Amino acid sequence: xxxxxxxxxxxxxxxxxxxxxxxxxxxxxxxxxxxxxxxxxxxxxxxxxxxxxxxxxxxxxxxxxxxxxxxxxxxxxxxxxxxxxxxxxxxxxxxxxxxxxxxxxxxxxxxxxxxxxxxxxxxxxxxxxxxxxxxxxxxxxxxxxxxxxxxxxxxxxxxxxxxxxxxxxxxxxxxxxxxxxxxxxxxxxxxxxxxxxxxxxxxxxxxxxxxxxxxxxxxxxxxxxxxxxxxxxxxxxxxxxxxxxxxxxxxxxxxxxxxxxxxxxxxxxxxxxxxxxxxxxxxxxxxxxxxxxxxxxxxxxxxxxxxxxxxxxxxxxxxxxxxxxxxxxxxxxxxxxxxxxxxxxxxxxxxxxxxxxxxxxxxxxxxxxxxxxxxxxxxxxxxxxx
Numbered sequence: 001x002x003x004x005x006x007x008x009x010x011x012x013x014x015x016x017x018x019x020x021x022x023x024x025x026x027x028x029x030x031x032x033x034x035x036x037x038x039x040x041x042x043x044x045x046x047x048x049x050x051x052x053x054x055x056x057x058x059x060x061x062x063x064x065x066x067x068x069x070x071x072x073x074x075x076x077x078x079x080x081x082x083x084x085x086x087x088x089x090x091x092x093x094x095x096x097x098x099x100x101x102x103x104x105x106x107x108x109x110x111x112x113x114x115x116x117x118x119x120x121x122x123x124x125x126x127x128x129x130x131x132x133x134x135x136x137x138x139x140x141x142x143x144x145x146x147x148x149x150x151x152x153x154x155x156x157x158x159x160x161x162x163x164x165x166x167x168x169x170x171x172x173x174x175x176x177x178x179x180x181x182x183x184x185x186x187x188x189x190x191x192x193x194x195x196x197x198x199x200x201x202x203x204x205x206x207x208x209x210x211x212x213x214x215x216x217x218x219x220x221x222x223x224x225x226x227x228x229x230x231x232x233x234x235x236x237x238x239x240x241x242x243x244x245x246x247x248x249x250x251x252x253x254x255x256x257x258x259x260x261x262x263x264x265x266x267x268x269x270x271x272x273x274x275x276x277x278x279x280x281x282x283x284x285x286x287x288x289x290x291x292x293x294x295x296x297x298x299x300x301x302x303x304x305x306x307x308x309x310x311x312x313x314x315x316x317x318x319x320x321x322x323x324x325x326x327x328x329x330x331x332x333x334x335x336x337x338x339x340x341x342x343x344x345x346x347x348x349x350x351x352x353x354x355x356x357x358x359x360x361x362x363x364x365x366x367x368x369x370x371x372x373x374x375x376x377x378x379x380x381x382x383x384x385x386x
Contacts, residue, residue, distance in 0.1 A: 022330030022359075023350055042377045044363045045345040049320045050210055050292045051368015052242030052282045062243075062278030073270035078259070081270025085277045092283050096217050097205075097233055098226035099249035103258055106271045108206055108236030109135040111246030113142060114264040115234050118248075118257055119200055120145055121169035127161050128173040129153070131180060131355040136173050136204055152178075152355070155186055159193045166197035176219030177207035180354055180362065182321030184208075187223040195230055202232045210240020210286040211319040216293060240286055243279035245271045295367040296320050299374055303363060310382045320365035323349075324381070325358065331386050332359035338384035344377045 073081035093102040105111040116139035126140040126147045140147040151157045172194045174185045194201040208219035237245040300317040307314045313325030326332035329350040336348035347362035
């Protein structure tokens, strides 16, 4: 019996070590707005940058599709899961991102895994920014190819690696706005060296979609790289769009290849039609959401300036992500809990969710909350700071 429990005892020991290091995690359920005391916190933790998740048009579109199709997609996209809602959403995304074609996945994580597997060349090499999202890191690892982690935002370091490995066929992988510190990759410079080496650039535009560009089309469009044959875009529908799901956008031949061979697309149950319909409504809204984008950028600048004046270590936000340095993981957790106890939800990022050993609080700007609530939230973050 003892031998049969060894593996569980091992997990218990690891859990105790994580708790001692301040790295335990806990699921905290929230209720509908106004239904529970803990449901009405000021949200600076979620990714609903433009406040579209509860927009009447988004909710109505999802409700109509729910009535038409039922709750689930009932199958994978290639079996029974594709609907008009999926096709309409993909057409709208291709147009917004200025790409020949787009393919919708049930999550951004699966989209990244699928895209990297499809684009990486046999016996090639993957060069990935040191701060890239876990889904990009996992996608690179799962290919089994040589993967080189490159210093964050260091174009010269990428160029040196391309010179070293370029003849093997390289894939350069980066986020646009990085999910932890909120800084922006030098996409034009990265594309220039990638093209010169005959490589491909894959950009995860999740935190820039809806946030950058005159119509919210994201960082790739804003950098003038949309539609380039050596650029692949992935993004999510779970942030500015206010929905859920992932996207790969690029050449029509790439999308065809993913439909034919992409395991994370072929063998996954499709995004529910109601979510696809709500996402389409969100995409249509964010095109014309100039005032919301202006509010988001103004609030990000105000937050960075206010928190920095208070003596906190704050990142320079390119979009809606603001990172605040914490002394250590345990202190970050205490700080985030204190904010929550005073009615403000903030992100608490500790290893391994950070790209380095440092812990942070992460604020994600929400243009959908009132100015008074936003300013009160900043006051709480400063008042509870260690």
